[in-house]
Amino acid sequence: xxNVEQHPSTLSVQEGDSAVIKCTxxxxxxxxxxxxxxxxxxxxxxxxxxRSNVGEKKDQRIxxxxxxxxxxxxxxxxxxxxxxxxxxxxxxxxxxxFKTIFGAGTRLFVKA
Amino acid sequence: DGGITQxxxxxxxxxGQNVTLSCEQNLNHDAMYWYRQxxxxxxxxxxxxxxxxxxxxxxxxEGYSVSREKKESFPLTVTSAQxxxxxxxxxxxxxxxLGVNTDxxxxxxxxxxxxx
Numbered sequence: 001x002x003n004v005e006q007h008p009s010t011l012s013v014q015e016g017d018s019a020v021i022k023c024t025x026x027x028x029x030x031x032x033x034x035x036x037x038x039x040x041x042x043x044x045x046x047x048x049x050x051r052s053n054v055g056e057k058k059d060q061r062i063x064x065x066x067x068x069x070x071x072x073x074x075x076x077x078x079x080x081x082x083x084x085x086x087x088x089x090x091x092x093x094x095x096x097x098f099k100t101i102f103g104a105g106t107r108l109f110v111k112a
Numbered sequence: 113d114g115g116i117t118q119x120x121x122x123x124x125x126x127x128g129q130n131v132t133l134s135c136e137q138n139l140n141h142d143a144m145y146w147y148r149q150x151x152x153x154x155x156x157x158x159x160x161x162x163x164x165x166x167x168x169x170x171x172x173x174e175g176y177s178v179s180r181e182k183k184e185s186f187p188l189t190v191t192s193a194q195x196x197x198x199x200x201x202x203x204x205x206x207x208x209x210l211g212v213n214t215d216x217x218x219x220x221x222x223x224x225x226x227x228x
Contacts, residue, residue: 001171006154032215043202043219044155089154093215099170100217102147102154 002027004092006103013080014111021075021106023090030092033066033073034100038087047088048075051095080110115139118203118220125190125197125227133188133223135203142208144186145217148172149200158201161186162208190225198227 006023013019025033031052036044050057050064050073057064061080066073073092077084087107093100116137125131135144143162147155157170161180175194180186186205190197201224204217 004154009152034216036219043221045219046216049216095215099157099160100215102156104154105152 002030002092002099002101004090004101004103006090006106008106009104010107010109012109012111015080015082017080019077019080019084019108019110021088021090021108023073023075023092023103025071025073025092025101027092027094027101028071029094030071030101032093032095032100033064034091034093035062035064035075036089036091036102038089038105040086044089077108080108082110082112084108085110116203116205116218116220118201118223120223121221123223123225125225127227128192130189130191131225133190133201133203133225135186135188135220137184137186137205137218137220139205139207139218140183141205141218142183143206144180145204145206146170146176146178146186146188147202147204149202149222155202158188197225200224 004025034049037047038044048062061078063076087105089105090103091100119134145160146158156172158176159178161167177189202222203220206217
């Protein structure tokens with residue numbers, strides 16, 4: 001079946017450094033790729049998303065890139081801060097469909 | 113965030129008992145979803161509903177049941193047939209239909225179920 005692989009499972013960076021999380025998906029029909037941030041014990045919250053008609057999207061310190069040919073998409077966080085510490089989930093979905101497949105998550109630690 | 117709520121926040125259940133988790137949204141969203149989250153794992157889809165009185169099984173529906181009698185409500189029942197029900201349960205909703213952000217899912221705060 002369809003799946004989304006996410007790497008790394010754990011990432012530790014120094015405050016101010018950049019963090020990159022990578023995902024690959026298997027369903028070629030996927031055209032919507034959201035990223036969620038989940039702090040400990042709380043709900044996942046959408047931080048950025050990208051659709052298949054663009055290759056890159058940026059929102060302040062966060063950017064997402066998409067390579068449809070390779071079925072890869074990545075989250076880039078620049079100038080990391082301790083409050084960026086959380087679990088980040090990528091996902092792949094199909095506009096108009098009702099099934100979004102989530103990656104297993106990346107636990108990001110930002111050391112002050 | 114306040115538009116989708118779940119109750120209770122914590123729930124304890126004895127083995128062999130059914131239990132129902134509540135999910136309510138006032139966002140006028142058409143689609144609603146139930147996910148299960150286990151430690152160190154991603155979100156796995158249990159059931160989803162596109163419209164009132166209609167719902168579909170997700171990847172791990174066995175041992176669970178749902179109903180969608182009202183647009184704003186999508187309760188999940190964890191039955192005694194679910195072999196390993198202890199987990200964090202998340203409800204979500206999305207607008208669907210035509211538009212730019214109709215796929216974005218908004219999550220509730222979750223219910224942590226523990227089977228004793």
